[in-house]
Amino acid sequence: MVAITDRAAKPASRFRFILDQRGVLGAILVAPAVLYVLLLVGVPFLLAVYYSVSAYTIYDPSWRFVGLANFEQILQDPVFRETLGNTFVFTFGSQLLGLVLGKFGALLLLRPFPGRRIVRALIILPWAVPIALATVAWEWMFDSLYSVINWTMIALGIVTRSDAPNWLGTPDLAMLCVIVVNAWRFFPFAIVIFLAGITAIPQDIIDAATVDGAGFWRRNYQIILPMILPIVAVGLIFGIVFTFTDLSIVFLLTNGGPVGATSVLGFKGFQVGIVSGDVSHGAAISLFMLPVLLLVVIGMLRFIRRREI
């Protein structure tokens, strides 16, 4: 009796079990992530917003507020408008090509064949190879003098040496090149997305469609594709966001040329803001991505929620 009373008389510290409380422990565990986002994403973003409405350059680091003058100026620049258009062509062109290649690749990899596991592993390579390395290889393939593609076509007699295409020197062809390289990087990701979606469909449903009289195309476009659309949409969001903000392929392959034909928002913002030191205009150019990306993400997420099955 005495012992019990003694123990009760000495209360445990209020903080002794503090880590057992969900709220406290959760807050502690999530804090690094929140700090990371705030410091490394939030602060630079707000800084960029401020730069875009100031007259800040590296030669004149003033914080003078100029309102929307920077946006007005870049919108009046026809080169910027072309860049904006290029960005859309680049993004949607490479995503479309990547999706088609991804669907095609997934269909091939679904069928069992000897060595399938090795091929499945190898197909991830374009995604895993450092982008600079891969782009150097592509640059060589598209080179005006040493292009392997042209050599092959000449050897096959498809074109003559005199009218062989100058891949990176012709505006439309150069755009095609950056799209192809980006699609080549994106399609392994698309394959993985498609494979995950297709293998998740119960075999009974595909069998039912077969017995119900659906051939290959109908099975694919009326049953399989609608069923994997939500997961494909998620993949597409990632693809669009990454491509829309990307500058590496353009920077490495064409440097925006010829005459700005492959310049995209990320590249242009980098050129103006960092290379030329006109930080305020660079920030304004980069911020043009924001509304587009916001719309894409909102649109896709709404679509996924509606399609949830």
Add this chain to the structure above:
Amino acid sequence: MAAVLTRDITKKFGEVPAVNGITLAVPDGEFMVLLGPSGCGKTTFLRIVCGLERQTSGDLLIGGNIVNDIPPRARGVAMMFQSYGLYPHYTVRNNIAFPLRTQRVPGAEIDKKIEWASQLLGIGHLLDRRPRQLSGGERQRVALARALVREPTALLLDEPLSNLDAKLRSSARQEIKQFQQRVGVTTIYVTHDQVEAMGMGDRIAVIDHGQVRQVGTPAEIYDDPADRFVATFVGTPPMNLLARNGGYLGFRPENFLPRDMIDDGAFTEFSFRVDRSEYLGSERVVYGAVEGFDAAQVITAKLPPAHVAEESIRPGEWHPFAVRNSMLRYFDQDGKRASRH
């Protein structure tokens, strides 16, 4: 609608034979049940009939034509899957319309057929819902409507009731059977549940290890099993088998009665040691051993409880039991049915 005929169908996956020479004739309009334990090849056989698998050898005839190399969409058979295989992104209406659209049936005709099928199965009020908004029984009816809407040459059902709870299952059994009789479509129904097989089939094909062990009406299968496998697979509890003279003597538990309950005709008497007795309401099942045979082998007797007082059959005691000679079945050394020893 058409007859389905198979001639010596085999299917090997690698070296393993899943179907090992099945020859089966299902006349036009018959309800044929394929009954067998899981893994016996019955589902593979069904998938061969509808064209989802190609047989390794043998011929398949639907309506008198060999359809070995005809793709599923041209065979005109409909199949209902264990999980129903409804298209989750389509409404019930579009699910039912799908097999018609693949046949390029005109729109007005499709509407008429959907109306017909949904009325037949009582799912008119569900047409604008999606599969996930339906109960198990409703899904089954939608799957049936989708299978029937294009008037198939044959209807194949792969364990369609296994996803339903026990209560729903008995009403669904009745529904499918009535429905099949009304439409008169040739039906092949795969199940491992002997209650479904006995209750629904015009005829039953008992399958084991990829082979047909016996084809017959439910009564033939039950009363005159062709071999030991059929005898012990059909019936709960299964037929009692006693080794005798290098063969086997078989009798059903409900024919194994106390000696004094048999008062006419010829009978064979056994001394039965009762080990355990179960009261099941409508009957009493008694487990034990028969004198003169392997004591480890459990012999069962099924008794009408009204006739057997609780105290008259006490565990641990020997009782005189008997079977009418007309109810005795004989099997030879290999387990095949024999007339007599």
